[in-house]
Amino acid sequence: MSEPKVIYLKDYQPPAFAIEQTQLNFDIGPDSVIVSSRLRVVPCGSDTDLVLQGENLTTLAVSLDGVPVDAARMTETESTLTVRGIDSACWLETRVAIDPWGNSSLEGLYKSRTMFCTQCEAEGFRKITWFLDRPDVLSVYTTRVEADKSDCPILLSNGNCINRGDLSDGRHFAEWHDPHPKPSYLFALVAGDLECVTDEFVTVSGRRVVIEVYVEPKDLDKCAHAIASLKRAMRWDEEKYGREYDLDCYMIVAVDDFNMGAMENKGLNIFNTSCVLAHPATTTDAGFQRVEAVVAHEYFHNWSGNRVTCRDWFQLSLKEGFTVYRDACFSADMNSATVKRIEDVNLLRSAQFAEDAGPLAHAVRPASFIEISNFYTLTIYEKGAEIVRMLANMLGPETFRQATDRYFERFDGQAVTCDDFLSVMEEVSGRDLSRFARWYSQAGTPVIDVQDEYNAESQIYRMTLRQSCRPTPETPDKQPFHIPVRIGLLGEAGALALYCDQLATQELADNTDVVLELTDTEQTFVFTRVPERPVPSLCRNFSAPVHVRYPYDEPALVQLLARDDDLFNRWQASQEIAIRHIAAELDGNPLSMDRWTGALEQCLADAALDSAVMAELLHLPTMSYLIDRLEGHDVLALHAARKTVEEKLAIALKPRLHKALQAYHPPAQYQPEAGQIARRSLRNVAARLCVIAGWEQAADWIEAQVRAATNMTDQLAALRMSLLLPDADVSARCLDYFFQQWSHEALVVNQWLAVQAADERGDTLVRLQRLTETAGFQWGNPNKVRALVGTFAGQNYPQFHRNDGQGYQWLADVVGKLDQSNPQLASRLVTPLTRWKQYGARGTAMRNALQGLAGQDLSRDLYEVVHKAL
Ligand code: PHE
Numbered sequence: 001m002s003e004p005k006v007i008y009l010k011d012y013q014p015p016a017f018a019i020e021q022t023q024l025n026f027d028i029g030p031d032s033v034i035v036s037s038r039l040r041v042v043p044c045g046s047d048t049d050l051v052l053q054g055e056n057l058t059t060l061a062v063s064l065d066g067v068p069v070d071a072a073r074m075t076e077t078e079s080t081l082t083v084r085g086i087d088s089a090c091w092l093e094t095r096v097a098i099d100p101w102g103n104s105s106l107e108g109l110y111k112s113r114t115m116f117c118t119q120c121e122a123e124g125f126r127k128i129t130w131f132l133d134r135p136d137v138l139s140v141y142t143t144r145v146e147a148d149k150s151d152c153p154i155l156l157s158n159g160n161c162i163n164r165g166d167l168s169d170g171r172h173f174a175e176w177h178d179p180h181p182k183p184s185y186l187f188a189l190v191a192g193d194l195e196c197v198t199d200e201f202v203t204v205s206g207r208r209v210v211i212e213v214y215v216e217p218k219d220l221d222k223c224a225h226a227i228a229s230l231k232r233a234m235r236w237d238e239e240k241y242g243r244e245y246d247l248d249c250y251m252i253v254a255v256d257d258f259n260m261g262a263m264e265n266k267g268l269n270i271f272n273t274s275c276v277l278a279h280p281a282t283t284t285d286a287g288f289q290r291v292e293a294v295v296a297h298e299y300f301h302n303w304s305g306n307r308v309t310c311r312d313w314f315q316l317s318l319k320e321g322f323t324v325y326r327d328a329c330f331s332a333d334m335n336s337a338t339v340k341r342i343e344d345v346n347l348l349r350s351a352q353f354a355e356d357a358g359p360l361a362h363a364v365r366p367a368s369f370i371e372i373s374n375f376y377t378l379t380i381y382e383k384g385a386e387i388v389r390m391l392a393n394m395l396g397p398e399t400f401r402q403a404t405d406r407y408f409e410r411f412d413g414q415a416v417t418c419d420d421f422l423s424v425m426e427e428v429s430g431r432d433l434s435r436f437a438r439w440y441s442q443a444g445t446p447v448i449d450v451q452d453e454y455n456a457e458s459q460i461y462r463m464t465l466r467q468s469c470r471p472t473p474e475t476p477d478k479q480p481f482h483i484p485v486r487i488g489l490l491g492e493a494g495a496l497a498l499y500c501d502q503l504a505t506q507e508l509a510d511n512t513d514v515v516l517e518l519t520d521t522e523q524t525f526v527f528t529r530v531p532e533r534p535v536p537s538l539c540r541n542f543s544a545p546v547h548v549r550y551p552y553d554e555p556a557l558v559q560l561l562a563r564d565d566d567l568f569n570r571w572q573a574s575q576e577i578a579i580r581h582i583a584a585e586l587d588g589n590p591l592s593m594d595r596w597t598g599a600l601e602q603c604l605a606d607a608a609l610d611s612a613v614m615a616e617l618l619h620l621p622t623m624s625y626l627i628d629r630l631e632g633h634d635v636l637a638l639h640a641a642r643k644t645v646e647e648k649l650a651i652a653l654k655p656r657l658h659k660a661l662q663a664y665h666p667p668a669q670y671q672p673e674a675g676q677i678a679r680r681s682l683r684n685v686a687a688r689l690c691v692i693a694g695w696e697q698a699a700d701w702i703e704a705q706v707r708a709a710t711n712m713t714d715q716l717a718a719l720r721m722s723l724l725l726p727d728a729d730v731s732a733r734c735l736d737y738f739f740q741q742w743s744h745e746a747l748v749v750n751q752w753l754a755v756q757a758a759d760e761r762g763d764t765l766v767r768l769q770r771l772t773e774t775a776g777f778q779w780g781n782p783n784k785v786r787a788l789v790g791t792f793a794g795q796n797y798p799q800f801h802r803n804d805g806q807g808y809q810w811l812a813d814v815v816g817k818l819d820q821s822n823p824q825l826a827s828r829l830v831t832p833l834t835r836w837k838q839y840g841a842r843g844t845a846m847r848n849a850l851q852g853l854a855g856q857d858l859s860r861d862l863y864e865v866v867h868k869a870l
């Protein structure tokens with residue numbers, strides 16, 4: 001293909017026309033869908049050429065104020081329709097035919113199993129009709145849908161249903177009106193044979209909202225958790241942000257074939273089944289928590305995204321970063337706050353740091369892109385959320401709430417920018433955030449080097465922070481970031497009181513925990529009345545998305561692990577200790593395990609410590625984080641060293657872990673609530689480590705668990721453990737049993753696929769290839785492809801990086817093939833290959849696989865990723 005066009009933020013121009021009203025009619029026939037649209041078009045300036053976007057549309061008619069438009073007055077290309085000479089308000093009508101059956105991109109209007117559904121974010125609406133398909137064109141929509149009544153008894157769109165009825169020939173129609181002006185990316189339509197579970201929510205001001213969750217009939221028993229989560233989210237947003245829901249009904253539809261997790265279409269959310277359906281027998285604790293988080297996330301978008309939307313797609317993090325921050329706070333309130341923080345930081349450091357260190361690094365507000373679909377990234381979402389978290393912490397709860405109130409009030413009904421968000425924060429707090437704004441424009445993970453000095457005589461402790469940041473593609477030279485570093489100082493007997501003249505007295509209110517704001521390249525903070533040499537507890541609760549380096553010795557880390565009063569930093573210390581042991585193992589100089597395991601044993605014996613946090617303390621750092629931290633080592637050596645350390649840890653802790661395992665009694669009734677989840681997670685990590693430590697009864701115990709577990713959390717945990725056994729017959733029996741039991745449950749089969757894709761033993765590739773040829777697998781279903789291919793390339797280090805390079809080649813082949821049908825999916829799956837520079841000698845084979853792709857005819861999505869990576 002010819003080189004695709006790069007779009008730049010600096011080229012942004014406001015739209016030349018407004019579309020005040022959008023009236024759509026969808027005529028769903030047996031083999032085509034006709035979309036008629038009437039747009040109230042109003043010129044905004046002197047420009048009289050209206051240039052509409054469209055893709056894969058067959059244009060049947062175009063008219064202006066009821067009169068067909070002369071061919072001489074209009075030009076149609078592959079992607080645009082230009083109508084000239086529009087100098088006053090008018091009604092523009094178009095009629096197009098589209099083909100949802102042939103649409104495998106899962107963008108626009110498409111067929112998923114038996115239903116028709118839409119996905120319009122970011123630029124899918126143009127696959128439905130000619131339009132100004134950009135987020136700063138807000139319009140009021142009225143949508144009529146007509147279809148065969150027996151095929152499609154349910155006809156849904158945004159807003160409220162204003163009319164419905166029967167037509168001749170077994171057809172019927174429904175008409176929907178959404179009173180809130182919205183950008184086209186929030187449009188949605190669903191037509192199909194669905195059933196629904198109904199509930200009700202009464203808002204704080206007493207308005208009744210009907211809740212409807214639409215699913216295939218077989219899934220009716222899996223909706224309760226999503227509904228309960230939605231109601232909790234609705235209440236939480238009223239209480240924490242003063243945000244009330246604004247329509248009479250809130251609908252959620254579960255769809256099998258979906259590229260992402262879910263979509264916040266106004267009043268009609270469309271969800272990947274994996275993010276909405278939940279039942280104890282088929283869903284793990286993690287699955288329940290994911291449903292709760294995604295349901296809340298999409299609901300929170302109603303204000304942060306829909307009522308106040310983005311001016312252009314460079315501002316994507318305006319809605320996503322803020323909304324992820326909101327859903328993270330919600331989940332923290334509903335579950336264990338520390339564990340939620342640990343999970344989020346783990347994801348950020350494993351995946352977002354890697355993104356920031358690789359060839360696709362981009363700022364939270366990027367300066368350019370080829371294909372916006374490639375920018376739904378961990379940087380936009382997770383790092384964007386960290387930026388909002390830093391702001392919220394710097395402003396404090398009251399001021400931050402005042403600022404968000406003002407933001408929602410001022411920009412309601414508008415399409416705005418990240419700078420607009422920041423300017424409200426500045427205005428309300430009176431702070432200067434000009435340096436802080438660099439978090440939006442500069443990519444890369446800052447590194448803070450901490451040095452300290454203690455003088456026993458003067459009792460003065462000086463801490464020097466120095467920041468730096470590696471060059472990234474768009475921003476090679478960095479200005480200093482504004483970084484809030486929360487710290488405490490630990491003495492022999494516990495936290496020390498802090499005295500520092502450079503900090504406002506209010507900052508010292510709590511006296512043992514302060515935020516140092518680093519705004520220059522280097523700053524020194526002087527603490528007085530420090531009675532002993534302290535151990536610094538740095539970047540508490542991960543107060544900023546940075547790397548912190550400090551020359552700790554192991555006793556200091558063990559002290560932090562044992563009794564830092566910041567729970568997050570106890571976990572952080574355990575990760576640091578593990579990294580040291582793994583590094584030492586790699587260097588052939590293993591360290592004694594005694595101090596580390598001694599501290600963990602104390603933690604295990606501490607009844608006051610949350611079991612969920614304890615479980616996290618027993619997890620070693622992820623491979624991806626290790627690759628980042630221990631640069632320059634071969635990945636297979638690193639993987640082996642990690643395994644060795646894990647085994648040593650397991651052996652040392654085995655007696656205690658075994659006791660913990662024996663002490664576990666399953667609850668009479670499964671509940672996905674924090675207490676039970678915590679006990680199950682500790683129990684399952686304890687069992688896993690016992691298996692690794694060579695527990696004699698392991699095989700029997702695992703097989704019994706797989707057959708008799710009464711919930712999916714325990715069953716799946718046991719199934720995964722079966723792959724750690726030396727005897728492959730046991731795991732084969734477990735996998736068979738599991739499949740026989742669950743072959744009718746698509747989401748469980750996906751888990752079964754993922755377990756096998758993560759199998760590190762034998763020739764996984766051959767087995768996976770065979771799996772793709774079985775009935776349980778479909779290339780057209782992204783969940784299945786991600787379970788198999790995504791898990792293999794992203795998590796199975798020894799097999800993906802096998803010496804003969806076949807792991808890489810298999811991924812490249814799969815990606816090249818998928819690109820023909822679903823470019824978004826293909827360009828996401830290729831990510832592991834783009835990290836080739838981190839893999840030393842193996843990188844050459846990875847790069848060759850990418851090079852092979854570059855020689856093919858690629859979608860814009862895959863083109864951008866492959867070419868930036870090479
Ligand atoms: N906007 C969705 C969310 O974050 C994600 C999404 C993006 C879904 C693009 C589909 C397509 O909630």
Ligand code: ZN
Nearest residue numbers: 297301320323
């Ligand atoms: Zn979102």
